Amino acid sequence: MDLEDTLLMMPGPVPVAPRVLRAMSKPMINHRGAEFSAMYDDCCEILADVFQTKNDIFIISGSGSAGMEAAVGCTVGKDDVVVTLENGKFGERFKKIADRYGKVNPLENEWGYSFDLAEVEKKLEEGAKAVTLVHNETSAGIQNPAKEIGKLAKKHDALFIMDGVTTLGGDDVKVDEWGVDIAIVGSQKCLAAPPGLSMVSVSERAFEAMDEKGELPYYLDLKAYKKSGDKSQTPYTPAVPLFFGLQEALHIVKEEGMPARINRHATCAEAVRAAVAAMGIEMLPQLDEFSQYSNTVSAMKAPEGVTGNDIKKDMLARGITIAGGQDRLSGKIFRIGSMGNVQPKDIMLTIQELEVVLKKRGVISGLGAGVEAASEVLDSLL
Amino acid sequence: MDLEDTLLMMPGPVPVAPRVLRAMSKPMINHRGAEFSAMYDDCCEILADVFQTKNDIFIISGSGSAGMEAAVGCTVGKDDVVVTLENGKFGERFKKIADRYGKVNPLENEWGYSFDLAEVEKKLEEGAKAVTLVHNETSAGIQNPAKEIGKLAKKHDALFIMDGVTTLGGDDVKVDEWGVDIAIVGSQKCLAAPPGLSMVSVSERAFEAMDEKGELPYYLDLKAYKKSGDKSQTPYTPAVPLFFGLQEALHIVKEEGMPARINRHATCAEAVRAAVAAMGIEMLPQLDEFSQYSNTVSAMKAPEGVTGNDIKKDMLARGITIAGGQDRLSGKIFRIGSMGNVQPKDIMLTIQELEVVLKKRGVISGLGAGVEAASEVLDSLL
Numbered sequence: 001m002d003l004e005d006t007l008l009m010m011p012g013p014v015p016v017a018p019r020v021l022r023a024m025s026k027p028m029i030n031h032r033g034a035e036f037s038a039m040y041d042d043c044c045e046i047l048a049d050v051f052q053t054k055n056d057i058f059i060i061s062g063s064g065s066a067g068m069e070a071a072v073g074c075t076v077g078k079d080d081v082v083v084t085l086e087n088g089k090f091g092e093r094f095k096k097i098a099d100r101y102g103k104v105n106p107l108e109n110e111w112g113y114s115f116d117l118a119e120v121e122k123k124l125e126e127g128a129k130a131v132t133l134v135h136n137e138t139s140a141g142i143q144n145p146a147k148e149i150g151k152l153a154k155k156h157d158a159l160f161i162m163d164g165v166t167t168l169g170g171d172d173v174k175v176d177e178w179g180v181d182i183a184i185v186g187s188q189k190c191l192a193a194p195p196g197l198s199m200v201s202v203s204e205r206a207f208e209a210m211d212e213k214g215e216l217p218y219y220l221d222l223k224a225y226k227k228s229g230d231k232s233q234t235p236y237t238p239a240v241p242l243f244f245g246l247q248e249a250l251h252i253v254k255e256e257g258m259p260a261r262i263n264r265h266a267t268c269a270e271a272v273r274a275a276v277a278a279m280g281i282e283m284l285p286q287l288d289e290f291s292q293y294s295n296t297v298s299a300m301k302a303p304e305g306v307t308g309n310d311i312k313k314d315m316l317a318r319g320i321t322i323a324g325g326q327d328r329l330s331g332k333i334f335r336i337g338s339m340g341n342v343q344p345k346d347i348m349l350t351i352q353e354l355e356v357v358l359k360k361r362g363v364i365s366g367l368g369a370g371v372e373a374a375s376e377v378l379d380s381l382l
Numbered sequence: 383m384d385l386e387d388t389l390l391m392m393p394g395p396v397p398v399a400p401r402v403l404r405a406m407s408k409p410m411i412n413h414r415g416a417e418f419s420a421m422y423d424d425c426c427e428i429l430a431d432v433f434q435t436k437n438d439i440f441i442i443s444g445s446g447s448a449g450m451e452a453a454v455g456c457t458v459g460k461d462d463v464v465v466t467l468e469n470g471k472f473g474e475r476f477k478k479i480a481d482r483y484g485k486v487n488p489l490e491n492e493w494g495y496s497f498d499l500a501e502v503e504k505k506l507e508e509g510a511k512a513v514t515l516v517h518n519e520t521s522a523g524i525q526n527p528a529k530e531i532g533k534l535a536k537k538h539d540a541l542f543i544m545d546g547v548t549t550l551g552g553d554d555v556k557v558d559e560w561g562v563d564i565a566i567v568g569s570q571k572c573l574a575a576p577p578g579l580s581m582v583s584v585s586e587r588a589f590e591a592m593d594e595k596g597e598l599p600y601y602l603d604l605k606a607y608k609k610s611g612d613k614s615q616t617p618y619t620p621a622v623p624l625f626f627g628l629q630e631a632l633h634i635v636k637e638e639g640m641p642a643r644i645n646r647h648a649t650c651a652e653a654v655r656a657a658v659a660a661m662g663i664e665m666l667p668q669l670d671e672f673s674q675y676s677n678t679v680s681a682m683k684a685p686e687g688v689t690g691n692d693i694k695k696d697m698l699a700r701g702i703t704i705a706g707g708q709d710r711l712s713g714k715i716f717r718i719g720s721m722g723n724v725q726p727k728d729i730m731l732t733i734q735e736l737e738v739v740l741k742k743r744g745v746i747s748g749l750g751a752g753v754e755a756a757s758e759v760l761d762s763l764l
């Protein structure tokens with residue numbers, strides 16, 4: 001019986017509010033008309049608050065990966081060195097993208113392990129046009145030290161390109177204060193809009209790098225986005241229904257207010273961590289003083305004798321979609337997203353069902369410990 | 383009073399059926415799950431019939447321009463020559479894209495003027511890796527001779543890259559028979575889905591060119607699409623609501639059947655041409671024996687003393703969105719799209735209102751001639 005009511009607790013796509021879904025069923029409009037332009041401007045204005053930036057913001061009809069490629073492909077030429085910081089799948093993705101456009105000087109950590117800032121600085125001292133960082137490594141549930149990397153980038157005159165795909169809209173991201181030259185977010189994560197759009201902020205320094213580079217990619221040409229954006233338009237046909245959805249989702253963000261939204265995300269993730277700790281389950285990330293557990297997705301090691309995919313499969317049978325591990329972490333971990341419009345009751349149901357699954361699998365002997373721990377943390381949101 | 387019922391008679395985005403709009407408001411699903419894969423396969427199966435091809439078909443979350451760049455960017459290296467055939471804005475776009483990836487040997491016609499096939503062959507004789515053609519030049523309302531260009535491409539061993547953005551799904555496009563190596567369509571044109579997706583068919587020969595080329599773009603890497611497509615997935619997060627909409631729109635295509643759909647498009651365009659001829663208005667395209675008027679968008683010269691934008695503006699005030707001219711044709715022409723699910727009554731209303739506008743502007747002296755001419759042509763569809 002398909003009631004379309006599976007609870008999505010993945011790190012995106014996240015559940016989309018009914019009013020956002022309804023917005024997407026509006027009739028098509030002329031994407032070169034005044035109505036579209038007004039919607040475009042409205043979205044950019046709210047996004048400026050989300051990004052905490054005065055930089056230009058552009059909305060690309062394409063996934064977060066398109067935004068990542070736009071950032072690198074527009075600023076990095078074939079002789080330019082990019083320091084790519086990798087401690088998960090999306091850090092690796094930046095490395096792969098950078099490799100197609102320039103020369104990569106990678107720092108490759110175990111996935112989920114903190115970066116040694118001294119090692120980062122050593123890489124930058126060797127000379128770099130840009131450094132790429134994934135603020136929140138979705139694949140490993142670790143939040144990397146954006147502020148510190150921003151300082152190092154500035155000191156060594158490298159562009160700071162930051163994937164904020166799973167922090168922007170749900171966590172405290174200070175694009176201007178941290179000196180992020182290009183920051184990228186995906187629509188289907190903390191902003192709780194449907195998937196298919198990515199948004200990027202671009203600094204003056206990044207535009208200068210584009211002028212130096214010369215030939216840019218075509219569909220992801222950020223200078224073309226700038227030229228059209230100044231007229232409140234997109235250079236190519238935009239995905240109109242996704243803009244309808246994004247605008248409505250951003251109105252929800254504005255109504256809640258970013259401080260409350262950030263607190264809700266942090267508290268929900270903390271509740272997940274408290275719950276799994278009460279069940280004796282270990283977190284994947286290996287932290288240091290500058291890194292922290294993600295406020296939007298929690299990555300746990302699979303308990304002995306059970307794979308992450310077992311847990312994912314058992315949860316899905318009970319109507320809740322969580323995530324396993326990707327690539328080299330496949331089977332070894334399971335992940336619970338707590339991003340977007342996630343509510344305490346969503347966390348409570350997820351933890352309750354996780355307990356049942358783990359008890360059936362023989363991992364825990366009784367029910368209630370996780371639920372109680374989560375409940376105590378979530379009380380502050382009620 | 384915004385009743386959201388403006389009649390879109392532009393060459394895309396086109397009106398989207400209510401059942402397609404409703405499909406887009408379905409709750410999000412896991413884009414890596416079985417439900418998404420089944421939807422992906424269903425879309426590709428219907429598209430194979432639309433493209434008349436056995437080649438692989440991929441669905442890109444991005445506009446038609448993204449599809450055009452994927453075609454060129456994946457097959458053309460910096461030392462490769464591309465013959466770009468231009469008689470309108472989208473032919474020019476192919477030239478601009480090709481210029482970012484390889485060496486361009488352009489054939490530049492007046493916009494709306496037929497290509498001289500002998501000139502095309504001369505260009506190809508100079509040696510080319512690929513030739514690009516816009517099957518239906520949307521900016522100028524002319525249909526270019528794809529079959530003949532396909533023969534020349536084969537004879538001179540060049541890849542045949544064809545923009546079928548405004549023919550596929552509404553006109554007779556024989557991808558395999560004509561030897562089209564990469565054909566591209568946009569979702570928001572004849573297929574009457576929302577904007578934001580492009581679909582491309584890729585031949586074995588095109589994949590071989592990609593292997594030769596080596597480094598491909600990232601987001602538009604068609605080899606990555608192939609690898610994921612074999613598992614009924616996309617390489618990057620797909621725009622899920624647009625897939626919901628596309629699937630429903632393709633079901634409408636299947637229910638109507640392509641032969642009936644092609645006939646309806648051709649008849650509606652013919653009705654527009656008959657109507658404007660009865661009003662003494664000239665068509666823009668300069669045809670030869672191989673080219674023809676577009677079956678999906680009609681481009682008319684603005685009558686003396688009136689600009690295309692005047693007509694567009696007057697029509698918009700009356701609730702009907704038509705298009706003016708783009709770039710160098712701005713003001714000189716006006717265009718009426720008749721693509722997607724366009725019905726005889728949409729043409730009748732558009733012509734009726736056009737008559738009123740032109741009479742008020744002093745271009746015609748009485749009403750009825752255009753309506754009668756359109757009506758006679760449309761009778762065959764009733």
